Structures are given as structure tokens and as C-alpha cells.
Amino acid sequence: MGGTLADLTRETGLSHATVRRLALELVDAGALDRAPDGAFTVGIRLWRLGTLAPLSVPLRTAALPFMDDLHTALRQHVQLAVLEGTEAVLVERLSAGTAVDVVSRLGGRLPLHSSGVGKVLLAHAGPDLRERVIAQGLPAYTERTVTDPARLRTLLAECRESGVAVVREETTPGVGSVATRVLDADGEVVAALSVVVGAGTVDLRGVRPAVLASGLAVSRRLGWQPSAGVH
Template identity: 50%
Template sequence: MAGNTSTPGATVVSRTLSVLYAFDNAHRRLSATEVARRAGLPVPTTHRLLRELVAGDALVRGEDGRYAVGRRLWDVGLLAPDRTDLRHVASPFLSDIHAATRATVHLAVRDGLEVLYLDRLSGRASVPVVSRTGSRLPLHATGVGKVLLAYAPDDVRERVLAGPLPRLTAHTITQPGWLREQLDTVRRAGYATTTDEMTLGACSIAVPITRPASAATEPEVVAALGIVVPTLKRARTRLLTALQIAAQGIARNLH
């Protein structure tokens, strides 16, 4: 439960926050009753707050009557300094790669046990993909996700490997042992690939973006940069080189 703010002294702000905090990775779409229970609020109060949040585009109400986080709230979240700086620094590099390849280009970070797409560039010539800016997808089935999982803390990696590993297509890697071997290879090679694992007809290649070490910190993988194309058979080396050069440029400009 997100917390109980139904006490007489609870402010409007605290009640509103409790409604927003009712949503998390495991609870993305909630009914009004579920929000009320998780927020510890009376149902009538919850209904009123939900109406106001929907009117302000902080939440959206689906055709099934359930609520989800709205785009406006996502845009506000992107103002957090670390992600704002990352998107700003990476933007010209994504544009250069997209202009050269006309492929879908992704900038992503790990958010818990999922990939969060901070930016995406695509065009008419791009392979159709399910990702969009602000969306979250499984770590084990995407190129950027495999990079982020390979360099994630041990406890995160073990939680993902413990499953379940959803099968998105017939080619999705769902065997923990096989996925572990792939992640070991990613760390050795410095890049990840997928073939038809998230979407049929789509292959991807991705590399880590590493924040440089300083006197007080160790090098840290802060994001992943990836490209989605129909096939990697002929262009793998060219695409990998372009990604690595871009990732190095982004890293040099990160503060």
C-alpha cells in the first residue's frame, strides 16, 4: 500500500501525492477502488482527486475505467537533473546516427527491472517497433535491455534471471542459463544484439554509455544506446562502430 493519509490532518497535497504514489512498476493501471485502497483514502475523496488529476493530464483514464500515469507527469519526471542532462547531451548523437542509418535509434536507462526509453528517433524507413519515448519493456528481450542488465548490480541481475522471463515471440530467450551466458558475453564484447526477440522482423544492437571515472567514483554504466534494423548480417560492424563512437561522445560530455 502506498500509504495512509486519510487522517484529519492530511493536506490536499499529501492526499494527491498518495494517489500518484499508488502507481508503480507492479501497479501501472488501477481502478479507482484500487487507488483508494493503496493510497489509504476514502473512495469519494479518491474519485475527486482522480478527476482533477485527469483534467490536469497527470493521469489518464482508459476505456475500461482504469487509470494510468499521464504524459504530462512523464514530462515533469524528465526534468530530474540526471535524465535531463543525459537526454540533452545524447540528442545530437542520436540525430546523427538516425540521419546516417534511417533506423530507429534508442536511448534507454534501467528503471527497476525494466528498460525505460528516454528517447527514440524513427522514420518511414525504420523497422516497426513497440517502443516509444516513456515506455518500459522487459530487460531480457531488447538490445538496450540486455546491455543494462549485463552491467546491472548482481542482485538486480539475479532477480531478473529468477524469472519469470516472458516470451514475447518464439525467439525470446526465456531460459535463465542461456540468458546468463548471453550477459557474460555482453560484458566481454561490450555490446548486445537481439534477433526477433521483442518484435518479429526486428534485430537490434546496443552498447553501454559509461560515465567516466573520477577520483571519487568508479566507471558506471548509466544508459544504453541502440539501433533497431531488419537484419544485422551485413551492417553489424558499421552500426556497432557508429554506436560506440556516439556512446564515447555522450560519455565525454556527461557531468
């Protein structure tokens, strides 16, 4: 549940000035999120400590049936991630016991420039964030990691156009992924959905249509319509 500053002041018994200062500090720390109407809700960082953020519950609820379909078909990893700062945070993952070993885990973080979900989120973030990520440096996790800024910008532009990112062994050797965007009712990209497989075990381009369709289905459950476009 969310609350305004007046609600928080009433509940805590603290002065309005103190509540405002503390609330804004928690927003800066990622422990609270502030909605456009001024209401405060639990942030992703607190979710990682064991509390599900209200805003991420409908997202996970919308995504799980379609993630389960992908998981049943491929018997590999299916992941859902959101953007936090300059990283992607995994808020849901389905895995099979025989799935390829990966470095990611539920609640863990992935780099934006080399992971499938990361590329999708970075592609649809503002240009300021894209340039900040590039300016911070593009570490090479494998010999196939894209570390050239110009090449990365081209790939991100292609992702914005197609809605899909295909990544081959850029974060972990022997691991590939296909990721797509998840949109809200306003056409804003709020998450990325991906399948992660062992390199050579699945035709990644053949998987693209199923992943893209799943992303669109999740988006529709969140209220997105084609007329809203992609922002």
C-alpha cells in the first residue's frame, strides 16, 4: 500500500518536516518509490530484503503464466527483470534442474550492456542513462562481450526497433539469451522478459517469436494496447 506525506506523518507521529526528509532520503536510497501523484510505496531494494513491492506484484502476477509456458516448452531459465540504477534486477525466475548454469539468481543483478534483459532495459531507457553506462566503461565478461560503444549503440537501436535482444555468450561462456520488453498501459517499458539457454542447445532466432509474443501478452495484461505504442 502507498501513502502520502500526510499519511506517513499521521501514522508515525513525527513532524511533517522530519517525515519529508526521511522519506526523500529513502527514495534516494531506493527503499521507497514515489509515484507521480506524490504517494510513497515500498521500493525494489526493500523487496530484495524480503518485502514484495506493491508495484511489482501485478507485474509478477501478469508475467508468471506466460513465463511458465516458456519454461514448460524450453525447460531452461525464464527470467523477469526491472531496471534499478545502472543494473538489471531479477524479480522472478523459473528454472529447470537440467538448465545451463548461470551467474544470475532471483533478486540478483545483471549488467545492462551484456545481458539480454539488460540490453532491453538499456535500449528503452533515456539517452542520458545509456551514455552514463557507456561512460562508466563496458567490462568484458567474456571474449564475446560487446565493449565498443558504437557497436553497442547500434545494437540498442536495433533492439528499440524490434523489441528483442539476442545475446550470445556475452556475460557467461556457453550461455545465450533472448529477451523482450514488457510495457505498461502508457507504453512505457517497465520490465524485460528473457529465456536463457545453453549455447547451441536452442536456435535463439527460432525462439524470438515465442519470447516476443509472451512479452506482448504480459504487456496486455498490464493494460497495454497497440494504440499506446512504445515510449
